[in-house]
Amino acid sequence: MKLRLPFLILLLTLVMNTFTAAQSPEEFARVWDETHISSKPASDVRLADLKVYLEKLRGMGVKIQEVGRSYGNREIYQAEWGTGPLRILMWSQMHGDEPTATSALVDMLAFLQTNQEKIEWVKKLHESITLRVVPMLNPDGAEVYQRRNLQWIDINRDAQDLKTPEGLLLKQLRDEFVPDIGFNLHNQQELTLVGRSFDQATISLLAVSGRKDNSSYPGFEKNKRICSLIIQALGKFIPGHIARYDDSYNAQAFGDNISAWGSPVILIETGGYHGKDELFLIRLNFVAFLTALQSLVDGSWENADPAIYESLPFNSSGRVFNLIFRNAEVMIPSTPEKTFTADIGINRERRRAQFIAPVYVREIGDLSAYKGLEEIDVSAYYVVPKEGLLRPGTLGSFLFYKKSRTVEWGSENLEKDFPPDGVYVFGKWLKPLE
Numbered sequence: 001m002k003l004r005l006p007f008l009i010l011l012l013t014l015v016m017n018t019f020t021a022a023q024s025p026e027e028f029a030r031v032w033d034e035t036h037i038s039s040k041p042a043s044d045v046r047l048a049d050l051k052v053y054l055e056k057l058r059g060m061g062v063k064i065q066e067v068g069r070s071y072g073n074r075e076i077y078q079a080e081w082g083t084g085p086l087r088i089l090m091w092s093q094m095h096g097d098e099p100t101a102t103s104a105l106v107d108m109l110a111f112l113q114t115n116q117e118k119i120e121w122v123k124k125l126h127e128s129i130t131l132r133v134v135p136m137l138n139p140d141g142a143e144v145y146q147r148r149n150l151q152w153i154d155i156n157r158d159a160q161d162l163k164t165p166e167g168l169l170l171k172q173l174r175d176e177f178v179p180d181i182g183f184n185l186h187n188q189q190e191l192t193l194v195g196r197s198f199d200q201a202t203i204s205l206l207a208v209s210g211r212k213d214n215s216s217y218p219g220f221e222k223n224k225r226i227c228s229l230i231i232q233a234l235g236k237f238i239p240g241h242i243a244r245y246d247d248s249y250n251a252q253a254f255g256d257n258i259s260a261w262g263s264p265v266i267l268i269e270t271g272g273y274h275g276k277d278e279l280f281l282i283r284l285n286f287v288a289f290l291t292a293l294q295s296l297v298d299g300s301w302e303n304a305d306p307a308i309y310e311s312l313p314f315n316s317s318g319r320v321f322n323l324i325f326r327n328a329e330v331m332i333p334s335t336p337e338k339t340f341t342a343d344i345g346i347n348r349e350r351r352r353a354q355f356i357a358p359v360y361v362r363e364i365g366d367l368s369a370y371k372g373l374e375e376i377d378v379s380a381y382y383v384v385p386k387e388g389l390l391r392p393g394t395l396g397s398f399l400f401y402k403k404s405r406t407v408e409w410g411s412e413n414l415e416k417d418f419p420p421d422g423v424y425v426f427g428k429w430l431k432p433l434e
């Protein structure tokens with residue numbers, strides 16, 4: 001049988017498409033599930049763990065180099081991938097307790113390296129861009145899980161002063177490379193919300209102009225379009241949970257300065273998503289990074305609608321708690337005749353996944369204008385603060401007694417003599433309510 005020419009062309013087109021077709025956000029997510037090399041919650045990763053990841057990448061053929069030392073003399077590394085003219089610089093964990101992107105960058109590099117001969121767009125990307133990645137710019141902060149470096153300076157307020165070795169290094173790396181685009185990667189408080197809604201801002205984005213008046217220029221406009229594509233991609237996983245980061249100009253911050261120095265920056269802030277763990281957040285970052293990179297090589301950023309980014313609601317905060325006990329009849333055992341009914345808002349501190357996070361009372365009273373990521377109606381119980389007092393700042397640990405019970409509140413050892421019907425300590429139910 002003779003094959004007709006139109007059929008051949010059709011066949012050829014189909015074959016070509018399988019090699020050149022863009023990968024969807026869902027495919028990126030699936031690829032992450034199957035291939036990621038980060039192996040623990042991002043918050044548990046210290047420099048020693050990062051070194052293990054980087055050794056793996058080096059073994060795969062990624063160029064890894066120590067480029068400097070922190071104030072505490074810890075190594076700071078830079079990875080390089082690609083040989084093309086478009087220069088991209090991505091850095092993470094300038095704030096030591098903001099770890100998500102570090103793991104995602106490692107997984108991204110592993111994906112790019114593995115597929116630079118296998119997937120057509122990655123191959124093209126390798127020829128089109130030179131990508132430099134600084135994962136964990138603040139290894140001292142990461143070691144003790146604090147925002148600042150070991151001089152107790154916030155590196156992100158040191159872009160002009162350059163008194164921190166980490167900030168100075170970032171400036172030097174920027175100046176010698178002169179990237180066309182920078183990615184500044186952070187975490188924000190998990191209780192950050194989208195606009196006036198009660199939805200957590202799981203990802204917040206900002207195309208940083210670097211100009212006080214936010215006036216337009218090509219690199220800035222390009223980044224807005226890339227942000228729009230990231231929003232569309234992540235919308236498949238977290239619809240309604242994406243916001244715009246507050247874009248007020250900060251003369252001491254790196255995002256603004258690096259943009260002003262000629263490398264317009266995209267800021268990505270990772271927040272929280274109630275009920276999902278840190279791996280979910282790493283995966284979102286992975287999808288965001290690859291979506292951005294793919295758009296640069298297939299040119300899809302040019303067709304993206306900047307209005308998708310521009311119309312995104314801004315971040316807001318202060319209207320949600322990790323937990324609200326509703327209608328608590330507060331019983332202070334030393335003054336049992338003075339009970340009162342109030343809502344109690346409780347928040348969890350930011351800690352590594354491997355540690356128990358302390359929880360503190362943050363608000364007491366009528367919290368009807370607020371929401372809790374979790375809310376429990378406790379109107380059937382007397383609620384006894386374990387510390388014996390209830391104020392903003394006291395530990396969020398409570399004993400619960402059914403109102404139908406007779407309890408001698410003044411008894412020497414209340415918890416032992418009258419075993420409570422519920423015990424909530426360190427953010428956990430040691431004895432759950434029925």
Ligand SMILES: [Zn+2]
Pocket residue numbers: 095098186187
């Ligand atoms: Zn930060």
